Amino acid sequence: MSTEIAPGEPIRVLLAKPTHDCHDRGVRLVAKKMRDAGFEVIFMNFLLPEEVIRAALDEDVHVVGISTSSGGHLPLFGDLLAGLAAHGRDDAVVIGGGVIPPDDEKTLRSWGVEAIFGPGTNAEQAIAMIKRRLATVSS
Amino acid sequence: MLAAVYGRTGKAHVVGVTGPPGAGKSTLVNALIGEHRRAGLSVAVVAVDPSSPYGGGAILGDRIRMSDHALDDEVFVRSVASRGQLGGLSSATARVVDVLDGFGFNSVIVETVGAGQAEISIMHLAQTVIFVAAPGFGDETQAVKAGVLEIADIFVLNKADHPMAKKADRSLHEALPASSGGGWRQPIISTVAIDNTGVSELFAKVREHWAQLDPSECARAATVRAQQQLAAAVAELASAYVSEEPDFESLAKQVLSGQLSLKSAAEEAFHVIASRTRPVE
Ligand SMILES: Nc1nc2c(ncn2[C@@H]2O[C@H](COP(=O)(O)OP(=O)(O)OP(=O)(O)O)[C@@H](O)[C@H]2O)c(=O)[nH]1
Ligand SMILES: [Mg+2]
Numbered sequence: 137m138s139t140e141i142a143p144g145e146p147i148r149v150l151l152a153k154p155t156h157d158c159h160d161r162g163v164r165l166v167a168k169k170m171r172d173a174g175f176e177v178i179f180m181n182f183l184l185p186e187e188v189i190r191a192a193l194d195e196d197v198h199v200v201g202i203s204t205s206s207g208g209h210l211p212l213f214g215d216l217l218a219g220l221a222a223h224g225r226d227d228a229v230v231i232g233g234g235v236i237p238p239d240d241e242k243t244l245r246s247w248g249v250e251a252i253f254g255p256g257t258n259a260e261q262a263i264a265m266i267k268r269r270l271a272t273v274s275s
Numbered sequence: 276m277l278a279a280v281y282g283r284t285g286k287a288h289v290v291g292v293t294g295p296p297g298a299g300k301s302t303l304v305n306a307l308i309g310e311h312r313r314a315g316l317s318v319a320v321v322a323v324d325p326s327s328p329y330g331g332g333a334i335l336g337d338r339i340r341m342s343d344h345a346l347d348d349e350v351f352v353r354s355v356a357s358r359g360q361l362g363g364l365s366s367a368t369a370r371v372v373d374v375l376d377g378f379g380f381n382s383v384i385v386e387t388v389g390a391g392q393a394e395i396s397i398m399h400l401a402q403t404v405i406f407v408a409a410p411g412f413g414d415e416t417q418a419v420k421a422g423v424l425e426i427a428d429i430f431v432l433n434k435a436d437h438p439m440a441k442k443a444d445r446s447l448h449e450a451l452p453a454s455s456g457g458g459w460r461q462p463i464i465s466t467v468a469i470d471n472t473g474v475s476e477l478f479a480k481v482r483e484h485w486a487q488l489d490p491s492e493c494a495r496a497a498t499v500r501a502q503q504q505l506a507a508a509v510a511e512l513a514s515a516y517v518s519e520e521p522d523f524e525s526l527a528k529q530v531l532s533g534q535l536s537l538k539s540a541a542e543e544a545f546h547v548i549a550s551r552t553r554p555v556e
Binding site (some may be wrong): 146155167170171172175177178179180181182184186187190191194 | 333345
């Protein structure tokens with residue numbers, strides 16, 4: 137699997153948030169906006185990063201977005217990136233959202249998380265970024 | 276990939292789960308996955324949700340209710356958007372079901388929402404069809420109208436913990452077609468999917484229905500799947516042909532001017548294609 141997208145094929149996005157994270161209004165809004173932009177959005181809760189990896193593999197998504205506001209971002213994204221790579225899916229675009237401190241953001245970006253959409257950003261920016269990024273790959 | 280799958284299909288038990296939005300289908304599927312696993316059976320789930328008519332996107336939210344088995348290697352969940360194709364939905368779903376069947380899953384569960392024609396045609400892919408109702412929707416009569424009751428093999432009244440459950444149970448019993456004597460009697464099972472109440476009874480009925488099926492019945496479901504895919508492939512070919520051939524412009528103009536109905540023009544086009552592509556004798 138690669139991020140090659142056939143013409144007319146919709147972009148598939150996995151949006152995941154930790155089960156215990158009750159701030160899900162933001163993610164749900166992003167999911168709606170993405171749907172309206174023509175994306176197919178698979179929505180899930182998770183306890184372990186492995187669950188996100190499994191879902192990303194089973195669902196053949198192009199993008200994995202994690203919303204987290206409850207800390208533990210570094211090991212979470214670290215496991216996710218390593219797991220996707222171990223299964224040959226390091227082509228998937230990984231993005232983050234929620235509340236992530238600037239220092240962590242820098243680290244995450246250096247690991248390959250392509251964008252973090254924190255407070256003050258909006259769904260439109262994420263959608264534009266994904267479209268731009270996947271258009272580059274498929275052309 | 277598909278070519279490799281054909282010849283190995285027809286072994287899985289394909290179970291359809293349909294019913295109105297929010298009746299608890301996904302929660303029930305999650306519980307049914309658990310029953311299958313306890314019986315040592317592997318399960319794949321195809322969860323179909325409608326695409327938005329505006330822009331074609333979709334929110335596929337069934338997976339969120341099926342998290343109990345997130346890390347089980349013998350469980351596979353795939354979310355599918357209907358992508359608004361007329362009739363194409365069932366052929367795309369049929370393809371996914373075939374791949375999972377050929378891959379060797381013991382059971383493939385297909386969840387669809389609603390009770391329209393598209394859902395009914397998807398349910399023809401299944402050997403065992405479960406219709407899930409819940410109290411407080413008044414869906415029983417809607418389902419009768421749509422003809423779902425005829426194709427359902429098992430009825431579930433979910434959310435039996437709801438105060439209106441007794442009343443809904445009565446109206447479901449009334450709405451059911453009278454048993455036609457002999458053969459399979461469609462059971463009505465009450466469940467509370469969130470706490471597993473009634474789910475083992477449901478699973479037993481699902482297996483019982485599968486066991487009493489005539490093998491030819493199973494072959495029929497596989498043939499229906501193949502035929503739906505064939506129909507979609509033919510439609511695709513015809514569509515490409517008609518859009519590319521300049522000869523069809525005049526037919527299109529007759530439709531535009533109101534000289535011909537779209538249906539008559541389509542029939543005309545069909546004859547043209549058939550006559551041109553007839554193999555030389
Ligand atoms: N009280 C009660 N709630 C239930 C039961 N089963 C499911 N629910 C709840 O009903 C809501 C809808 O459940 P789902 O399983 O998503 O229903 P669905 O039919 O798959 O919904 P769609 O896929 O959106 O059509 C959820 O909040 C469930 O927790 C039940 O037996 N009792
Ligand atoms: Mg559902």
